[in-house]
Amino acid sequence: MPFTLSAPAHSESLIKKSRFIGCVEPMADRASAQRRVAALRAEHPTATHVCWALMAGGHSAANDDGEPGGTAGRPMLEVLRHHDLEGVLATVVRYYGGTPLGAGGLVRAYSDSVAQALARAEKVPLVRWRALRCVLPYALEGWLRRELEAQGARLVDAQHGNGVTVSLRVPETQAEALVARINDAGQGRIEWLEDGTESSREEP
Incomplete structure (x- = not known):
C-alpha cells in the first residue's frame, strides 16, 4: 500500500x-x-x-x-x-x-x-477513492446508508426528487463490489450518472 x-x-x-x-x-x-x-x-x-x-x-x-x-x-x-x-x-x-x-x-x-x-x-496510508453518483428509489435510501457505513464509504450528498440522487465516495478497492450490491438491491431501478477517481489520505 x-x-x-x-x-x-x-x-x-x-x-x-x-x-x-x-x-x-x-x-x-x-x-x-x-x-x-x-x-x-x-x-x-x-x-x-x-x-x-x-x-x-x-x-x-x-x-x-x-x-x-x-x-x-x-x-x-x-x-x-x-x-x-x-x-x-x-x-x-x-x-x-x-x-x-x-x-x-x-x-x-x-x-x-x-x-x-x-x-x-509520520506516514499515513494513501487511499484511492472513487466518486459515484446514482439515482435510486426512496425505499432503498435507508438500506444504502447502512451499506455505506459497513463498507467504509461516504455519502457526500443526497437530493430528493422523483428518486434519490446520491453522491458517494468509495475506496477504489471496494467500488466494484458496492456497485454490484446496489444494482442487486435495485433490481434494474438504479440509474448511474458518473464517476471518477482521486487519491487522498486515509480520511476522505
Missing part, C-alpha cells in the same frame, strides 16, 4: 562546511511543487542550490538545480520511491561551504537529507 505524509518534516546537516536543509511534505502535483520550490528560493536567496524531487504519479519529477547531473534530484526521488511514498515533495536547500564533495559525496548528502527528514515524518 502506498503512503503519504501527515505533515512536513525537516532535517539539517553540515558536511564539509556545506549546510543541507531537507524537507519532506505532502504535495499533490507538479504545479504545487514548483510553487513550493519558488517559495523556498525566496526564503533562501543566498542558497547555492534548491534541489527537489516529487513522487506523485504522472506528475513525478526531479531537479538537480545546477548540481552535477544525477547527484541530487534523482537520488532524492529514489529515497521517496524506496519508502513507497506517493504525493510527497522532497526539497534540499544547500549552502556551499567551499569544499567540493564529489559526485558520490553529493549523492550521499542529498539522499541522507531526505532520509533524515523522513525519519521524523
Whole structure:
C-alpha cells in the first residue's frame, strides 16, 4: 500500500562546511511543487542550490538545480520511491561551504537529507477513492446508508426528487463490489450518472 505524509518534516546537516536543509511534505502535483520550490528560493536567496524531487504519479519529477547531473534530484526521488511514498515533495536547500564533495559525496548528502527528514515524518496510508453518483428509489435510501457505513464509504450528498440522487465516495478497492450490491438491491431501478477517481489520505 502506498503512503503519504501527515505533515512536513525537516532535517539539517553540515558536511564539509556545506549546510543541507531537507524537507519532506505532502504535495499533490507538479504545479504545487514548483510553487513550493519558488517559495523556498525566496526564503533562501543566498542558497547555492534548491534541489527537489516529487513522487506523485504522472506528475513525478526531479531537479538537480545546477548540481552535477544525477547527484541530487534523482537520488532524492529514489529515497521517496524506496519508502513507497506517493504525493510527497522532497526539497534540499544547500549552502556551499567551499569544499567540493564529489559526485558520490553529493549523492550521499542529498539522499541522507531526505532520509533524515523522513525519519521524523509520520506516514499515513494513501487511499484511492472513487466518486459515484446514482439515482435510486426512496425505499432503498435507508438500506444504502447502512451499506455505506459497513463498507467504509461516504455519502457526500443526497437530493430528493422523483428518486434519490446520491453522491458517494468509495475506496477504489471496494467500488466494484458496492456497485454490484446496489444494482442487486435495485433490481434494474438504479440509474448511474458518473464517476471518477482521486487519491487522498486515509480520511476522505
